[in-house]
Amino acid sequence: MTNDHVRLFGVLAFFFLMVTAGFAEAGSFKENLIPVPGDANVLILINAAQARQSEYARQLRAEHGGTPIMDQSILSAPNVERIVTAAKLDLATGEPVWELGVVSTTNEPSLPNLAKYLGGRLDTIDECAALQLPINAYIVALGPRLVGVKSPADRQAIAAWARDARTRSDVSVSEYLKEMAVFPEQTGTDLIMALDLSNVVGVAASQAFLTKSKTLAGKNIDIDELTRLLTSVRGATLGVRILDKPHAKLRIDFGQDAAALTPVAKELILEILANQGATIDELADWNVDVKGNTIFLGGVFSTRGLRRVLSLAEPPLPPLESPATFRPSEPASPGETQAVAQASAKHFKAVSQILDDVGPRRRNRDDKTPGEYGMWLDRSARKIDKLPILNVDEDLLDYSGEVSHGLRNISNQYRGAGVKAGTASANTYYEVWGGYGYGYGYDRYNPRREARKQETATAVSAGITSFSQLDDMTAQIRRLMTQRYKIEF
Known part of the structure; x- marks a missing residue:
């Protein structure tokens, strides 16, 4: 994977409940989530099969003869069902320490065929069939219909990860990421992008930002109260449900009541996103709501905006099936x-x-x-x-x-x-x-x-x-x- 591929904006999210229910055992994301190391602070889940069947995708196919949001990506492969992308992000620099993707498919991809299609070198790592890619990553067969891709291509680290992924029996990510990861099961969300921000924001950094904030300039706002609120942030999550249009909600979760942010919530979120280099035009038109400990920002993505989000979310792989014109033996x-x-x-x-x-x-x-x-x-x-x-x-x-x-x-x-x-x-x-x-x-x-x-x-x-x-x-x-x-x- 590339260094910036899973660099996630400062604030992201989706909607309603803080669900604590467990993961369904069959037909769920659990098998994709088990291989994710416990120190991940970025987690992305995509129900690719459901997204391809949406009315929005059908409209795009009818209008363009294809789906511009998915063409030329792993999402376009009919044998790909669910995708989980995760990373351990250095939030001070925005650079990932490691990144991975776990893809569940309806059939077993052939690594020899993929080697001819994608390039790279076949290998066996800790009894798992593997393929070293020319993009500083390894593909590893984690199960009959489960493929993992991890970067950097440190063979020793890949072996330890593959061994742990095959022996672990439960999901080990943080509590916040677990709470967000149940939304595809509970609400039918097609895409979840979650960022764990627990213990990331310090008092000094919060005060420095708020003191210089353009949003707060000239406003009668209690900086000390907002500082306490920002330092309690738990995380941020974006959710997208693709129906006739890509409907989305962004949520920022705090450890205390967020009412103090109500007068400036939307403008402050947009300012934070801009400072992090993550502005998406549509967000300026979304509606804001503050409920309890959470700020919500909801609206609709354009096709271009959704493409941008998907470019952050998918593993760096073309479709995991060979095109019809590709004959490995010829x-x-x-x-x-x-x-x-x-x-x-x-x-x-x-x-x-x-x-x-x-x-x-x-x-x-x-x-x-x-x-x-x-x-x-x-x-x-x-x-x-x-x-x-x-x-x-x-x-x-x-x-x-x-x-x-x-x-x-x-x-x-x-x-x-x-x-x-x-x-x-x-x-x-x-x-x-x-x-x-x-x-x-x-x-x-x-x-x-x-x-x-x-x-x-x-x-x-x-x-x-x-x-x-x-x-x-x-x-x-x-x-x-x-x-x-x-x-x-």
């Missing part, structure tokens, strides 16, 4: 023009959709930070990296590789702007404050804002130039592919 011949044309057209469409989702036309909200935009660009590059390549035209593969590389370059420009702006802001702070030891608070804010604006403007200018180059490349490869295969790309 590598596809370059002369099979129709197969190559179809695979290439699908590949081009997927890359074009990714570019459309993250291009400069999409970066139109003033409250998005350069670091946040860079995060989505980097994640999009990784989506391109894991697109299936079987039967895809070699020139088109070169193009998609260049697009991935280009997105990473633009991502680095935006992320670098965030770092440079932070450094410039810090330097400005010390110039104003460090030499004298006195002054007024407002003196430092304007220079800090100007530093951010300057670095962001530089990144935006460079990013637009790079996207213009990618647009030119896309137009050129589209013409070439259309001429070569006599179909519209």
Whole structure:
């Protein structure tokens, strides 16, 4: 898996009850959850089979001849039933210590076939069939219809995990994650993304954030009371139920009554998300509610918003079944023009959709930070990296590789702007404050804002130039592919 793949936003969630019921034994997520180590603080559950059967998915298939939210991902495979993704996230840096996915299927995937389809090297780890992938991860057969994928590809650590997963008999994640993980069983939720935040927020950090918060500026709010509330946070969870539309609720759970946040709850959540680089446009239009110890934010995702969420949630694997054109004993011949044309057209469409989702036309909200935009660009590059390549035209593969590389370059420009702006802001702070030891608070804010604006403007200018180059490349490869295969790309 990639380093940022399961990086989860600061606040996520879903709805209603704090259920403490146990897991159903049959047809449930329990077998997917047992292999998850107890130190996980991120847990994602996807009922892939149910999502594919939703009215929303049927509408997309009817309108587009496919499901844009699922095409080219593991969710599109008809043999995939349930997916659990988990991670131990370093919440100070946003980087995972480890990541894994556990996928239950209706049949037993063939690792030799997957090796030919995905690349990699077959292995046996602690008596389990395994496949080392070229993306710093191992696939391990944990059961007849249960496949695990874990990163980093530390063979010794993978062996210990596989052994523990096969001998453990119950779910070992934290109490908060257990409470959230029952929602697919209890409410029919298609997607749950939960983040355990217990003992993460300290008093000093909470006070520092609240004191500088734009949301609270000029408001008569008891900072000490809000500090006590924020330091009691238990976790955050996002739930999505895909019906005629993707209906979602975000919940943030505290250890005490959350009524003090009622006047500013929505704005403060959006500010926290923006600071964490995790703004999704639709959240600004969602409805907020505070009940007991929990804040709820509910609404509907657009197709693009849902794609973004799914890009955070799924393991880094294409479908766990080989496409119809793939015959393991007979590598596809370059002369099979129709197969190559179809695979290439699908590949081009997927890359074009990714570019459309993250291009400069999409970066139109003033409250998005350069670091946040860079995060989505980097994640999009990784989506391109894991697109299936079987039967895809070699020139088109070169193009998609260049697009991935280009997105990473633009991502680095935006992320670098965030770092440079932070450094410039810090330097400005010390110039104003460090030499004298006195002054007024407002003196430092304007220079800090100007530093951010300057670095962001530089990144935006460079990013637009790079996207213009990618647009030119896309137009050129589209013409070439259309001429070569006599179909519209």
